[in-house]
Amino acid sequence: ETGVTQSPTHLIKTRGQQVTLRCSSQSGHNTVSWYQQALGQGPQFIFQYYREEENGRGNFPPRFSGLQFPNYSSELNVNALELDDSALYLCASSPPGGGYEQYFGPGTRLTVT
Amino acid sequence: EDQVTQSPEALRLQEGESSSLNCSYTVSGLRGLFWYRQDPGKGPEFLFTLYSAGEEKEKERLKATLTKKESFLHITAPKPEDSATYLCAVQAAQGAQKLVFGQGTRLTINP
Numbered sequence: 001e002t003g004v005t006q007s008p009t010h011l012i013k014t015r016g017q018q019v020t021l022r023c024s025s026q027s028g029h030n031t032v033s034w035y036q037q038a039l040g041q042g043p044q045f046i047f048q049y050y051r052e053e054e055n056g057r058g059n060f061p062p063r064f065s066g067l068q069f070p071n072y073s074s075e076l077n078v079n080a081l082e083l084d085d086s087a088l089y090l091c092a093s094s095p096p097g098g099g100y101e102q103y104f105g106p107g108t109r110l111t112v113t
Numbered sequence: 114e115d116q117v118t119q120s121p122e123a124l125r126l127q128e129g130e131s132s133s134l135n136c137s138y139t140v141s142g143l144r145g146l147f148w149y150r151q152d153p154g155k156g157p158e159f160l161f162t163l164y165s166a167g168e169e170k171e172k173e174r175l176k177a178t179l180t181k182k183e184s185f186l187h188i189t190a191p192k193p194e195d196s197a198t199y200l201c202a203v204q205a206a207q208g209a210q211k212l213v214f215g216q217g218t219r220l221t222i223n224p
Contacts, residue, residue, distance in 0.1 A: 004156075033211065042117075042200055042214030043157070056209020090156050092212075100145050100204055102212060104156035 002027055004093050004105035012111045013081050021076045021108045023091030031055070031094040032074040033102055034066060036087045043090055049074055078110075086112045115140045119201050119215035126191055126222050134186040134218045136201030144206040146184050148177050151198045151217070191222045 005024045013019050025032050031050045035043035045058035049068035063079040072093070078085060088109050092102035118137045126132055138146065145164050149157035161170040163179040170177045174195065176187045186199055198219045202212040 031210065035212075040216070042202070042216045043212070045211040045213070048209050048211060056211055058211065088154075092156075094210065100210055101147065101159055101162055102210075103159055104149075106156045107154075109154070 004029075004091055004103055006089075006091050006105040006108050008108060009106070010109045010111075012113065015081055015083060015112055017081050018077065018079045019081060019110065021078075021089050021091075021110070023074045023076070023093075023105060025072045025074070025091075025093035026095075026103055028095060029093035029103070030072050030096050032068055032072065033092045033094070034074070034076045035090040035092065036060075037090055037107070038087045046076070081112045083112050086110060115203060115205055115213045117201055117203055117213055117215035119199075119218050121218060122216065123219040124221070126188075126220070128192060128222055128224050129190050131187070131189045131191070133188070134199055134201075134220070136184040136186070136215055137182060138184070138201070138203045138215075139182075140203045140205050140213070142206035144204045144210075146179055147202045147204065147212060148175075148184070148186055149200040149202065151200055153198075157200055188220070191220075193222045193224050196220055196222045 033048040034046040037043040047057040048055045052068045068074045088107045092104045148160040151157045161177040198217040200217045202214040
């Protein structure tokens with residue numbers, strides 16, 4: 001069974017640019033959540049997707065947007081990058097049928113200069 | 114607003130020295146409390162889910178317990194490979210299935 005995978009592993013961008021991060025959910029999982037983790041902090045919820053619809057959003061501005069595809073994979077897009085967007089971006093997937101555990105991928109380390 | 118506070122922020126133990134990590138929480142109706150382990154530069158690894166006060170779960174040297182206001186992660190006779198950051202998170206019964214995390218406890222086990 002393949003776990004959650006994310007790409008790329010590392011990314012360096014310049015302030016004002018746009019970035020797309022990708023996530024493949026664990027086999028059979030239909031819910032995907034995205035989190036931002038600053039150094040030394042716990043992960044912060046960005047948003048969640050279920051059946052290709054946004055199913056909840058945290059306190060992040062509209063320049064953070066996402067998509068979920070029919071195969072349950074997902075993208076996180078961030079426009080107009082700011083220095084404070086530098087963080088580890090984590091994707092997590094959850095199984096159907098009421099299981100509430102979320103299983104995380106390895107993350108994408110984004111550095112904005 | 115749902116909130117999670119973990120203590121201590123950092124803990125150093127000798128190999129074999131048992132201890133406990135604390136997670137205090139406030140949530141508007143608890144769906145579940147989750148413990149994760151995170152190694153540097155990696156994603157969190159799921160350990161336990163606790164759903165109701167009085168529940169306990171065990172895995173190897175780790176045991177998690179839950180009350181109405183806090184959870185404890187007890188580590189018995191730890192080994193150096195148990196060194197990691199331990200994260201606690203809650204999920205509210207209503208709304209999106211988001212996890213609200215604490216800042217974590219950084220555990221170091223010295224040989």
